[in-house]
Amino acid sequence: MKAEIISIGDELLLGQVVDTNSAWLGQLLFKNNIEVKSKTCISDTEEDIIHQLEESLKRSQLIILTGGLGPTKDDITKKTLAKFFNTGWRIDQGVVQQLELFFEKRSRKMLEINVMQAELPESCLTLYNEWGTAPGMWFEKEGAVIISLPGVPYEMKRIFELKALPLIKEKFSQSPLYYKTMVTFNIPESLLALKIKEVEESLPPTIKLAYLPNLNVVRLRLTGASSHDGSIVDEIEIYANKIKEIIKEGVIAENDLTFPEIVSQLLIKHHYTLSIAESCTGGFISQQLTQLSGASQFFVGSVVSYSNSVKHHQLGVESILFETVGAVSEPVVEQMANGVRERLQTDFSIAVSGIAGPGGGSEEKPVGTVVIGVSSAQKTIVQTFHFIGDRSNVIGRSSNMALAMLRELVLSN
Amino acid sequence: MKAEIISIGDELLLGQVVDTNSAWLGQLLFKNNIEVKSKTCISDTEEDIIHQLEESLKRSQLIILTGGLGPTKDDITKKTLAKFFNTGWRIDQGVVQQLELFFEKRSRKMLEINVMQAELPESCLTLYNEWGTAPGMWFEKEGAVIISLPGVPYEMKRIFELKALPLIKEKFSQSPLYYKTMVTFNIPESLLALKIKEVEESLPPTIKLAYLPNLNVVRLRLTGASSHDGSIVDEIEIYANKIKEIIKEGVIAENDLTFPEIVSQLLIKHHYTLSIAESCTGGFISQQLTQLSGASQFFVGSVVSYSNSVKHHQLGVESILFETVGAVSEPVVEQMANGVRERLQTDFSIAVSGIAGPGGGSEEKPVGTVVIGVSSAQKTIVQTFHFIGDRSNVIGRSSNMALAMLRELVLSN
Numbered sequence: 001m002k003a004e005i006i007s008i009g010d011e012l013l014l015g016q017v018v019d020t021n022s023a024w025l026g027q028l029l030f031k032n033n034i035e036v037k038s039k040t041c042i043s044d045t046e047e048d049i050i051h052q053l054e055e056s057l058k059r060s061q062l063i064i065l066t067g068g069l070g071p072t073k074d075d076i077t078k079k080t081l082a083k084f085f086n087t088g089w090r091i092d093q094g095v096v097q098q099l100e101l102f103f104e105k106r107s108r109k110m111l112e113i114n115v116m117q118a119e120l121p122e123s124c125l126t127l128y129n130e131w132g133t134a135p136g137m138w139f140e141k142e143g144a145v146i147i148s149l150p151g152v153p154y155e156m157k158r159i160f161e162l163k164a165l166p167l168i169k170e171k172f173s174q175s176p177l178y179y180k181t182m183v184t185f186n187i188p189e190s191l192l193a194l195k196i197k198e199v200e201e202s203l204p205p206t207i208k209l210a211y212l213p214n215l216n217v218v219r220l221r222l223t224g225a226s227s228h229d230g231s232i233v234d235e236i237e238i239y240a241n242k243i244k245e246i247i248k249e250g251v252i253a254e255n256d257l258t259f260p261e262i263v264s265q266l267l268i269k270h271h272y273t274l275s276i277a278e279s280c281t282g283g284f285i286s287q288q289l290t291q292l293s294g295a296s297q298f299f300v301g302s303v304v305s306y307s308n309s310v311k312h313h314q315l316g317v318e319s320i321l322f323e324t325v326g327a328v329s330e331p332v333v334e335q336m337a338n339g340v341r342e343r344l345q346t347d348f349s350i351a352v353s354g355i356a357g358p359g360g361g362s363e364e365k366p367v368g369t370v371v372i373g374v375s376s377a378q379k380t381i382v383q384t385f386h387f388i389g390d391r392s393n394v395i396g397r398s399s400n401m402a403l404a405m406l407r408e409l410v411l412s413n
Numbered sequence: 414m415k416a417e418i419i420s421i422g423d424e425l426l427l428g429q430v431v432d433t434n435s436a437w438l439g440q441l442l443f444k445n446n447i448e449v450k451s452k453t454c455i456s457d458t459e460e461d462i463i464h465q466l467e468e469s470l471k472r473s474q475l476i477i478l479t480g481g482l483g484p485t486k487d488d489i490t491k492k493t494l495a496k497f498f499n500t501g502w503r504i505d506q507g508v509v510q511q512l513e514l515f516f517e518k519r520s521r522k523m524l525e526i527n528v529m530q531a532e533l534p535e536s537c538l539t540l541y542n543e544w545g546t547a548p549g550m551w552f553e554k555e556g557a558v559i560i561s562l563p564g565v566p567y568e569m570k571r572i573f574e575l576k577a578l579p580l581i582k583e584k585f586s587q588s589p590l591y592y593k594t595m596v597t598f599n600i601p602e603s604l605l606a607l608k609i610k611e612v613e614e615s616l617p618p619t620i621k622l623a624y625l626p627n628l629n630v631v632r633l634r635l636t637g638a639s640s641h642d643g644s645i646v647d648e649i650e651i652y653a654n655k656i657k658e659i660i661k662e663g664v665i666a667e668n669d670l671t672f673p674e675i676v677s678q679l680l681i682k683h684h685y686t687l688s689i690a691e692s693c694t695g696g697f698i699s700q701q702l703t704q705l706s707g708a709s710q711f712f713v714g715s716v717v718s719y720s721n722s723v724k725h726h727q728l729g730v731e732s733i734l735f736e737t738v739g740a741v742s743e744p745v746v747e748q749m750a751n752g753v754r755e756r757l758q759t760d761f762s763i764a765v766s767g768i769a770g771p772g773g774g775s776e777e778k779p780v781g782t783v784v785i786g787v788s789s790a791q792k793t794i795v796q797t798f799h800f801i802g803d804r805s806n807v808i809g810r811s812s813n814m815a816l817a818m819l820r821e822l823v824l825s826n
Contacts, residue, residue, distance in 0.1 A: 013452060014439050016436075018436040022454070023430070026425075036426045154803060190483075278696075283699030290717075303727070304696065343726070388519070391706055
């Protein structure tokens with residue numbers, strides 16, 4: 001069975017909005033063993049939508065459209081679908097009621113253009129939107145399913161997961177997919193490929209290996225469709241173990257977690273608390289950890305000490321160090337790490353000071369120079385790194401490295 | 414002239430990686446008056462790449478492929494392009510030299526699979542990659558240009574901007590595009606559309622209006638291709654003024670800036686300094702401001718006070734308040750705002766405390782309740798909001814609202 005995603009909207013083509021919807025859909029469908037074979041982004045015109053629908057219906061049984069719904073979009077997707085499926089219009093009273101409730105809750109007056117959102121193509125099944133104003137639609141044609149969803153990520157995700165996915169599962173019963181992800185850290189992709197070349201070449205055709213690199217992390221994913229006797233599960237486990245034997249401590253997690261998730265889970269498990277002193281990362285590490293719900297179980301707080309004055313007054317770094325060794329130095333980071341841990345009274349701490357660029361570099365300390373420290377009451381480890389890449393790369397790599405060092409320290413505790 | 418982008422890679426289809434490349438390319442091409450008419454994401458197989466190239470060449474004169482290059486991808490794009498253009502192979506000595514330099518700089522040994530990256534299709538022009546190992550390629554066929562770039566954003570962006578774009582401009586001389594963006598805040602899209610309906614309907618066919626909503630911000634963009642006498646510039650200005658007259662202070666910027674950029678520029682212009690006390694936003698506002706280079710010109714530091722103990726010890730919030738009114742309350746946020754401003758010695762400050770969810774809500778203070786304060790030595794303004802959406806929505810809306818309140822306070826200073 002083939003699935004594909006069509007994203008509608010000039011704002012996507014012009015890059016004003018990054019299409020995170022299709023990535024989210026691809027991931028969720030993959031986990032349900034429905035592989036997305038192509039994703040297309042087109043302009044919100046009737047001509048382009050119809051052309052793409054015709055093309056897609058030739059090859060796919062599940063087509064998910066996002067966007068082109070909503071008041072100011074002139075509901076182009078809805079109108080085009082009604083035309084494409086050659087159907088009339090109906091007023092959906094369920095949608096009318098939901099719209100009334102939606103505006104009442106927000107103490108806003110419902111506008112004429114909002115009322116029109118309850119008018120839907122006759123032949124579609126309504127996928128009710130309890131989170132916004134544009135309902136989703138489910139059409140069927142010659143065994144294929146065409147789903148239209150609003151483009152707002154928050155609404156799209158909820159409608160898809162709660163309203164559409166159960167119907168999809170019912171319609172297309174797929175044998176479950178088994179996959180195992182291993183997260184590796186600080187091993188370049190090409191070196192990783194060389195190391196596990198033999199295992200990779202010995203994989204049976206039923207098992208696939210994918211490399212998913214991002215900054216200094218490479219995810220290795222083994223995938224196979226389940227057979228009835230469940231042997232694929234054991235088989236994937238065998239190859240995963242072979243890879244682990246080669247990569248050893250380079251594998252930092254054996255499931256599909258992000259770096260902040262790995263560290264959060266570890267700290268929560270041991271009931272440890274954490275504080276952070278961030279300079280060049282400017283709050284990025286704190287934000288990465290606190291975007292996960294439940295962060296308050298381990299995260300106490302941070303000091304983003306951009307200026308030296310804050311490093312001195314809020315973290316207790318000796319002022320003389322800024323003149324003698326400079327703010328980006330191991331002695332300063334050591335004091336930042338200990339200062340934040342002692343003042344915020346936590347079990348562990350992270351401290352980072354560096355030059356993220358593009359300005360601020362010198363011959364001695366070029367852009368990308370980052371000093372990272374982690375500390376506990378027993379031990380403080382400080383190390384200097386030279387990261388390659390632009391500002392956001394340096395910040396991202398620093399964050400991953402700091403979390404990796406913290407993980408090591410916690411594990412050795 | 415039509416342009417399109419083809420992104421290659423299963424990691425994109427499966428949603429393991431969000432395709433930010435095509436958004437970036439779309440934006441840059443748009444600014445150069447080359448409109449991207451479609452974006453497609455396909456699997457890294459020869460069959461899919463060739464099928465898509467054939468389709469794309471029927472309708473487009475500029476085709477940009479990203480991804481499917483690099484050691485572990487088996488260089489599928491390169492091999493497929495050589496086959497598609499029916500060309501032999503050559504070793505590019507420039508690439509060999511660059512690879513040697515690349516590995517020398519990183520003190521890493523060059524591997525056999527890296528050396529193979531210097532082997533390129535005979536008929537392509539090399540777009541040298543000074544930032545990574547996979548070179549870009551430029552092909553021409555029957556007046557159309559096909560460009561292949563590596564998928565790593567950092568490398569792709571630099572090769573495209575510095576190596577490919579100058580050649581594109583030379584090959585396809587486009588009349589420049591004129592566009593004007595107005596950033597509006599806190600006006601729902603449907604209400605905005607209603608307010609400016611008459612102006613929108615009066616637009617000549619040469620000028621287009623686009624709505625680009627994101628959280629509580631809607632960008633309005635007027636676009637027109639330049640005529641030789643430059644009249645389009647004046648004409649767009651006339652309609653922009655008409656919109657401004659209607660929306661008034663709802664327009665917070667008249668160029669295509671993000672909220673953090675707007676506030677950063679304002680603070681830098683007036684030589685003001687800023688500190689932040691973040692609770693539920695967990696470092697997000699600090700990170701938004703410090704991801705922009707030059708943030709040190711105004712940003713002094715932050716205290717991410719997740720626990721009440723940090724609010725008390727680092728910001729001076731009276732402990733009794735946590736029991737009487739609770740951490741998410743106007744008295745606490747007022748003390749956070751003044752505390753961080755006084756302790757970090759800045760002109761202005763922001764403070765945020767709230768319930769981002771999904772847990773932590775109560776009947777009295779449901780998820781989405783956020784108290785925001787901004788302060789200067791003269792004035793402190795604190796307000797309670799009820800934001801709708803999931804955790805990341807509540808954090809994002811809180812950040813925008815806090816920056817909007819700060820902007821107001823700075824402007825009224």
